Amino acid sequence: MTAAQRFVLVRHAEASLNVLRDDDVMPGFDPHAGLTPLGERQARALAEHLPGDPAVGPPGPGPAPRPGPGSGPRPAVRVYSSPQRRAARTAEVLAAALGVPVLADGRLAELRAPRAFPRPMTVRQWDAVLEDRLRRPAAEPAGVESWTAQRRRVREFLDSRCPVGAVRRGQRRKGSTATATKSSDT
DSSP states (O other), rough: OOOOOOEEEEEEEGGGGGOTTTTOOOOOOOTTEEEEOOOOOHHHHHHGGGGGGGTOOOOOOOOOBOTTTTSSSOOOEEEEOOOHHHHHHHHHHHHHTTTTOOEEEEEEESOOOSSSSOEEEEEEHHHHHHHHHHTTOOOOGGGGHHHHHHHHHHHHHHHHHHHHHHHHHHHHHHEEEEEEOOOOOO
């Protein structure tokens, strides 16, 4: 029998985009927004906590026995990240604490949106576009990727890591844990 894979999903730490006020103007979508000083502290706090979490286990190379009940090899840990700067930086801090590399995957990107909007919009207007995506999942408001397309992208990533049919074929990796960092769904 094979063990199921466990994914620990982590949203990026606070980024410069997260501290904009409702009336601030955005010329476009910025995939390169970095973490704020608070975001750096949040990433470090996660990196201090997560290695000891039972879902992840202690850092270090290769399988090692787990102490206590349900002991056995600890899971193999992988850190996947969106290539967007805020998610990648959060993942770098976490991966360093876990002693593993970051594996960037474009399918984990927050969303695909114009780098320059036809007309600059306020944060409040941007939030309305994101809410519209959720109300009309197949629509692409303001040239922003549809919710349906974004979900399909993330599903492709998950399916590539743990295909549904693999359980029947006995091909899943035993006890592996993956941590993916990405931006929020909206």
